Amino acid sequence: MKFNAVRLFSEGNRRVSRVVEQSVDDLDPGEVVIRAQFAAVNYKDARAVSGAGNVIKRFPCIPGIEVSGVVAASASPDYREGDRVTVQGGQEFGIRHDGAFSEVVRVPAAWVARIPPGFDAYDVVALGIGAYTSAVAVEELVRRGVTPDQGPVAITGATGGCSSFAIDMLSGLGYTVVASTGKSGETAYLKSIGAHEVIGRDAIATSDKPLDEQRWAGAIDAVGGKPLSDLLRTMKKRGVVCAFGNAAGEAFTSSIYPFILRSVSLAGINANHPVARRETGWMRMAKGGDLRPRHLDRICFEIPFAGLKDYCEDVIAGGIRGRAVVRFG
Ligand SMILES: NC(=O)c1ccc[n+]([C@@H]2O[C@H](COP(=O)([O-])OP(=O)(O)OC[C@H]3O[C@@H](n4cnc5c(N)ncnc54)[C@H](OP(=O)(O)O)[C@@H]3O)[C@@H](O)[C@H]2O)c1
Missing domain, CATH: 3.40.50.720 (NAD(P)-binding Rossmann-like Domain)
Known part of the structure; x- marks a missing residue:
């Protein structure tokens, strides 16, 4: 199976990202393979993709720290093909381990969480x-x-x-x-x-x-x-x-x-909490929760995967508002 990913390369003293065709074996190892549906674009991700910051710690690497999708294959007893899951944050994903800006993602099972009740594949990363x-x-x-x-x-x-x-x-x-x-x-x-x-x-x-x-x-x-x-x-x-x-x-x-x-x-505030510690926050942001943003549709918007690199340049130039969510085809 071939798919597209955005990879950041270190070339001399420059960091350059390119869309590259990949197969699962090109990705860093992990028990769970996920067919990506949505990925969020955080400020940190924009710095990584545009090469503007020191976010990525290993080269070449796929940036992106939040993804949602469907399990395509699993060597872990905790997940089965078809499970709806998300991977968010941590010290490795999209930093030292290939991340979210890829149509297929492979990660250790410990980084994966089921999409919590009250969320779907879109809003779990739109909020994210x-x-x-x-x-x-x-x-x-x-x-x-x-x-x-x-x-x-x-x-x-x-x-x-x-x-x-x-x-x-x-x-x-x-x-x-x-x-x-x-x-x-x-x-x-x-x-x-x-x-x-x-x-x-x-x-x-x-x-x-x-x-x-x-x-x-x-x-x-x-x-x-x-x-x-x-x-x-x-x-x-x-x-x-x-x-x-x-x-x-x-x-x-x-x-x-x-x-x-x-x-x-x-x-x-360091909100990079382990997934298990996020449960209360997630419950408060689920549909009907007291911290559920009332204007999610105004704050978040979709961009196509093909538009990711240009969008990240706009973020660094300070020209954006709200929070972009990449929709994979
Ligand atoms: N500590 C944590 O756990 C944690 C978690 C998530 C994010 N963060 C950090 O939180 C910050 C915001 O993240 P985000 O994803 O919301 O970013 P974002 O959507 O890109 O928003 C950043 C905003 O900062 C303002 N800004 C940009 N450049 C600026 C400049 N040179 N001087 C002053 N203001 C500027 C702009 O707002 P205006 O034009 O409206 O002023 C811009 O919309 C980032 O620094 C990110 O790394 C930290």
């Missing part, structure tokens, strides 16, 4: 790591005592996949959400998914002071860099920032004052 990460951040804000009556919650990188879900979830829970974006033309989209107010990327703070006007009871930061620095300076007393991303940069600056004068907390 993007919505799961937002759900973990939202849970952390709530756990640390941020309530809707304390004031607005700011969300950076607002038009991105994770942040779009966070806007949807928090507004659904009754919070007043202020969306910060670099795209002035996306106000209508952001309001349509639950933002109460939309501000520019540079409008989080109003001055350069180490402590600026107290504006936000909570914040979800998908970008790091200067927007995260600005959030820390503008949090209300006992405000909580949940940070999970680096699209604006890995480094940020802060004085000690937000922490020692306003008791601001900075919570790091």
